[in-house]
Amino acid sequence: xxxxxxxxxxxxxxxxxxxxxxxxxxxxxxxxxxxxxxxxxxxxxxxxxxxxxxxxxxxxxxxxxxxxxxxxxxxxxxxxxxxxxxxxxxxxxxxxxxxxxxxxxxxxxxxxxxxxxxxxxxxxxxxxxxxxxxxxxxxxxxxxxxxxxxxxxxxxxxxxxxxxxxxxxxxxxxxxxxxxxxxxxxxxxxxxxxxxxxxxxxxxxxxxxxxxxxxxxxxxxxxxxxxxxxxxxxxxxxxxxxxxxxxxxxxxxxxxxxxxxxxxxxxxxxxxxxxxxxxxxxxxxxxxxxxxxxxxxxxxxxxxxxxxxxxxxxxxxxxxxxxxxxxxxxxxxxxxxxxxxxxxxxxxxxxxxxxxxxxxxxxxxxxxxxxxxxxxxxxxxxxxxxxxxxxxxxxxxxxxxxxxxxxxxxxxxxxxxxxxxxxxxxxxxxxxxxxxxxxxxxxxxxxxxxxxxxxxxxxxxxxxxxxxxx
Amino acid sequence: xxxxxxxxxxxxxxxxxxxxxxxxxxxxxxxxxxxxxxxxxxxxxxxxxxxxxxxxxxxxxxxxxxxxxxxxxxxxxxxxxxxxxxxxxxxxxxxxxxxxxxxxxxxxxxxxxxxxxxxxxxxxxxxxxxxxxxxxxxxxxxxxxxxxxxxxxxxxxxxxxxxxxxxxxxxxxxxxxxxxxxxxxxxxxxxxxxxxxxxxxxxxxxxxxxxxxxxxxxxxxxxxxxxxxxxxxxxxxxxxxxxxxxxxxxxxxxxxxxxxxxxxxxxxxxxxxxxxxxxxxxxxxxxxxxxxxxxxxxxxxxxxxxxxxxxxxxxxxxxxxxxxxxxxxxxxxxxxxxxxxxxxxxxxxxxxxxxxxxxxxxxxxxxxxxxxxxxxxxxxxxxxxxxxxxxxxxxxxxxxxxxxxxxxxxxxxxxxxxxxxxxxxxxxxxxxxxxxxxxxxxxxxxxxxxxxxxxxxxxxxxxxxxxxxxxxxxxxxxxxxxxxxxxxxxxxxxxxxxxxxxxxxxxxxxxxx
Numbered sequence: 001x002x003x004x005x006x007x008x009x010x011x012x013x014x015x016x017x018x019x020x021x022x023x024x025x026x027x028x029x030x031x032x033x034x035x036x037x038x039x040x041x042x043x044x045x046x047x048x049x050x051x052x053x054x055x056x057x058x059x060x061x062x063x064x065x066x067x068x069x070x071x072x073x074x075x076x077x078x079x080x081x082x083x084x085x086x087x088x089x090x091x092x093x094x095x096x097x098x099x100x101x102x103x104x105x106x107x108x109x110x111x112x113x114x115x116x117x118x119x120x121x122x123x124x125x126x127x128x129x130x131x132x133x134x135x136x137x138x139x140x141x142x143x144x145x146x147x148x149x150x151x152x153x154x155x156x157x158x159x160x161x162x163x164x165x166x167x168x169x170x171x172x173x174x175x176x177x178x179x180x181x182x183x184x185x186x187x188x189x190x191x192x193x194x195x196x197x198x199x200x201x202x203x204x205x206x207x208x209x210x211x212x213x214x215x216x217x218x219x220x221x222x223x224x225x226x227x228x229x230x231x232x233x234x235x236x237x238x239x240x241x242x243x244x245x246x247x248x249x250x251x252x253x254x255x256x257x258x259x260x261x262x263x264x265x266x267x268x269x270x271x272x273x274x275x276x277x278x279x280x281x282x283x284x285x286x287x288x289x290x291x292x293x294x295x296x297x298x299x300x301x302x303x304x305x306x307x308x309x310x311x312x313x314x315x316x317x318x319x320x321x322x323x324x325x326x327x328x329x330x331x332x333x334x335x336x337x338x339x340x341x342x343x344x345x346x347x348x349x350x351x352x353x354x355x356x357x358x359x360x361x362x363x364x365x366x367x368x369x370x371x372x373x374x375x376x377x378x379x380x381x382x383x384x385x386x387x388x389x390x391x392x393x394x395x396x397x398x399x400x401x402x403x404x405x406x407x408x409x410x411x412x413x414x415x416x417x418x419x420x421x422x423x424x425x426x427x428x429x430x431x432x433x434x435x436x437x438x439x440x441x442x443x444x445x446x447x448x449x450x451x452x453x454x455x456x457x458x459x460x461x462x463x464x465x466x467x468x469x470x
Numbered sequence: 471x472x473x474x475x476x477x478x479x480x481x482x483x484x485x486x487x488x489x490x491x492x493x494x495x496x497x498x499x500x501x502x503x504x505x506x507x508x509x510x511x512x513x514x515x516x517x518x519x520x521x522x523x524x525x526x527x528x529x530x531x532x533x534x535x536x537x538x539x540x541x542x543x544x545x546x547x548x549x550x551x552x553x554x555x556x557x558x559x560x561x562x563x564x565x566x567x568x569x570x571x572x573x574x575x576x577x578x579x580x581x582x583x584x585x586x587x588x589x590x591x592x593x594x595x596x597x598x599x600x601x602x603x604x605x606x607x608x609x610x611x612x613x614x615x616x617x618x619x620x621x622x623x624x625x626x627x628x629x630x631x632x633x634x635x636x637x638x639x640x641x642x643x644x645x646x647x648x649x650x651x652x653x654x655x656x657x658x659x660x661x662x663x664x665x666x667x668x669x670x671x672x673x674x675x676x677x678x679x680x681x682x683x684x685x686x687x688x689x690x691x692x693x694x695x696x697x698x699x700x701x702x703x704x705x706x707x708x709x710x711x712x713x714x715x716x717x718x719x720x721x722x723x724x725x726x727x728x729x730x731x732x733x734x735x736x737x738x739x740x741x742x743x744x745x746x747x748x749x750x751x752x753x754x755x756x757x758x759x760x761x762x763x764x765x766x767x768x769x770x771x772x773x774x775x776x777x778x779x780x781x782x783x784x785x786x787x788x789x790x791x792x793x794x795x796x797x798x799x800x801x802x803x804x805x806x807x808x809x810x811x812x813x814x815x816x817x818x819x820x821x822x823x824x825x826x827x828x829x830x831x832x833x834x835x836x837x838x839x840x841x842x843x844x845x846x847x848x849x850x851x852x853x854x855x856x857x858x859x860x861x862x863x864x865x866x867x868x869x870x871x872x873x874x875x876x877x878x879x880x881x882x883x884x885x886x887x888x889x890x891x892x893x894x895x896x897x898x899x900x901x902x903x904x905x906x907x908x909x910x911x912x913x914x915x916x917x918x919x920x921x922x923x924x925x926x927x928x929x930x931x932x933x934x935x936x937x938x939x940x941x942x943x944x945x946x947x948x949x950x951x952x953x954x955x956x957x958x959x960x961x962x963x964x965x966x967x968x969x970x971x972x973x974x975x976x977x978x979x980x981x982x983x
Contacts, residue, residue, distance in 0.1 A: 023505025
């Protein structure tokens with residue numbers, strides 16, 4: 001997958017403990033906004049629906065483009081016909097909202113009752129004439145952000161085939177025409193592939209980013225004369241990028257290992273294994289890696305990075321020497337830890353729900369390199385951590401900051417440990433050179449809060465005997 | 471399958487966990503896949519809880535699915551038993567894991583052998599009941615468990631207290647203003663010389679549940695949660711209960727009177743006399759609570775006949791409907807509830823206080839109803855507040871589902887006499903303020919949609935003669951500027967340079983026309 005191997009000196013622990021992260025169906029909350037002509041149908045129980053509505057703070061209000069197909073007792077006991085039921089709902093969705101695609105999000109329940117969503121989708125798709133993509137974003141197999149991975153992996157299969165030289169190949173053209181009638185894609189897209197004009201093979205980036213961040217990254221690559229031929233996902237389903245043999249793909253998020261695998265194995269793309277473009281160091285390494293694959297000498301990249309670091313100076317003074325503990329939630333932990341170590345912080349522990357050592361190999365190598373460069377000890381990486389044990393470890397270590405899920409933030413704050421919600425890094429704009437400041441803005445907020453409240457003298461807000469209690 | 475965008479009541483396990491985590495020193499184990507344990511997030515965030523939520527998810531993943539969960543669940547129960555030494559561990563599945571049909575009772579039996587804590591399995595059907603019903607059921611189950619246990623051990627205290635005393639049943643975490651209500655109820659009972667024996671589940675200890683029968687009677691302020699427990703205690707121990715909600719002046723008086731009648735069954739024996747709470751009710755109603763006075767005040771007079779819609783859980787929607795209709799003279803066009811399981815009671819309660827009744831858990835029906843009626847104000851849940859926002863209709867929030875805004879740091883009870891004040895404030899502030907409304911009607915409109923001139927300041931100075939200036943000063947400050955603007959706009963349109971009282975009223979007429 002990547003030319004780099006996982007460094008031997010990195011140690012991983014798998015605690016297989018009781019830990020909390022959000023359910024992977026939460027990806028719906030950002031993907032429906034990202035893919036503007038989509039409709040997400042979560043096929044699950046009341047438990048799933050209440051989560052989306054409540055815990056995520058995403059109230060399903062006016063004109064939503066996602067809904068629950070709430071499974072009732074009759075569905076569970078197989079008294080009702082799944083196909084007919086889903087058809088009824090999808091016909092209504094088509095009538096009410098007319099989306100370009102309906103994404104079925106499978107949940108734990110559809111896994112357990114073995115509902116054959118993949119089997120039903122093509123039939124229904126043909127019957128009601130609207131593409132149906134199936135993603136199994138269930139909590140049995142995945143954590144939080146990996147939900148996006150399941151959706152993008154499913155969409156990767158729906159990307160049009162990239163043809164080396166579309167104009168000269170009639171057979172393939174017809175094959176594409178055949179595809180076109182199936183997927184409502186724009187006909188003009190393929191023939192006018194601008195990649196043919198650039199001096200390197202086509203590059204498709206995968207990972208959902210807010211559109212302005214995507215353009216920043218695209219622009220950053222353009223400075224190196226690298227043309228991005230498409231993003232997975234695109235702003236609209238009808239604008240999915242063409243992929244296929246000869247197309248290079250590169251991820252922007254650390255939790256997209258399935259998408260990477262699908263693009264490589266099923267769509268025959270070449271994966272560029274790079275650290276992730278988070279923080280100026282990561283962004284530079286990411287661009288450098290892409291350049292090196294295309295045999296392009298990066299221009300002014302070092303200066304660009306140095307200039308960004310200079311702009312962060314006021315924040316760096318605040319965080320230098322401070323310690324941080326990642327409880328583990330959104331799989332961005334390694335990249336964030338690497339950036340914070342580079343900022344001069346000490347990372348005690350990187351909790352992470354799931355660690356794909358191959359997909360994250362380049363990032364892990366950069367982490368180790370950064371630790372050596374900064375002269376800090378390697379943090380311990382704990383996969384599937386046990387939150388109870390982590391709190392005990394935090395009691396010992398007394399970190400200056402804990403990056404944690406929402407369930408633990410208030411209790412830790414009450415015990416005098418400053419926290420930042422990990423979920424904020426999921427939703428904030430953290431990618432690329434331009435947004436490095438936003439990461440530090442988040443990280444330093446509790447530290448700045450502490451500075452302004454310092455003189456009040458009440459940092460622990462629970463009774464002494466309760467401090468140890470978890 | 472049901473196409474759902476929003477739900478008023480949560481899934482069953484949320485109810486169970488709300489009850490379990492309200493007790494002191496009780497831990498809940500969820501048998502659930504990753505991500506189903508968001509209850510911890512809700513409690514921590516909404517209640518701004520300082521302590522870790524005593525709920526641990528024993529995660530069901532592929533491996534567990536393949537091997538069966540027994541070992542893991544039992545291990546997690548015994549582990550929590552050692553780590554936290556809780557009095558009770560409650561095991562609950564979720565909608566998802568309940569389909570696995572694993573023999574959780576067997577896990578519980580095995581785990582209790584190895585644990586010092588008591589261990590029970592929350593016994594609810596996750597596909598047939600909602601959050602509220604499950605909470606009601608779990609509370610009853612826990613109470614029954616501990617009373618049976620006490621009876622077996624002979625530690626049950628069945629002799630009632632010497633002084634009149636009550637149990638308050640149904641105060642719990644993530645409830646709508648429950649903590650404030652509880653404080654207010656305690657204050658009311660103290661005024662009446664009634665002891666509070668136990669409050670469950672919030673802050674209660676399961677070990678103290680054996681003292682429940684010592685109280686003279688039980689109070690169930692919210693009928694959603696607690697009724698089953700009260701019925702059980704009535705059946706087993708002959709304890710009477712009061713399930714009237716002390717909301718509003720009339721409701722609170724009724725509540726106190728019912729307590730009085732129950733207390734007076736024992737009072738001659740224990741107190742040597744009957745209690746009479748009538749003077750207290752009268753004093754509170756007429757002089758302490760501001761709500762009775764408010765409904766006589768000129769402010770409330772202006773609310774007479776205003777059309778409103780009420781929607782919420784049965785307790786709050788029914789009480790609110792009655793308060794609006796009979797205590798404030800406001801016209802409730804439609805009263806509704808999402809508690810479909812309690813529809814009969816609700817209909818019986820609001821009959822005669824409203825024109826129509828809506829029982830549904832589909833928010834689109836509620837939205838359509840509101841759009842059709844176009845009330846002057848809505849009293850509902852956060853969902854109705856949102857509907858109101860879209861339709862530009864003010865909404866006072868009177869019921870769960872809860873939102874962070876329903877956990878104010880300040881004291882905001884809905885029950886008792888202080889509650890009547892809060893409700894009166896809420897009602898009054900929900901409408902366009904009475905006097906303002908009146909004056910705006912007289913002088914034409916609230917929102918001047920057209921700007922008078924393009925530039926922010928205008929060169930043309932109008933001269934107001936002394937009379938019209940005097941007239942202007944008579945208008946209250948908060949609408950004066952608007953009326954001045956409207957008048958000047960009218961004058962500009964009609965080429966009038968000098969503004970007289972006549973011009974003012976011509977402007978008013980023109981705007982009203």
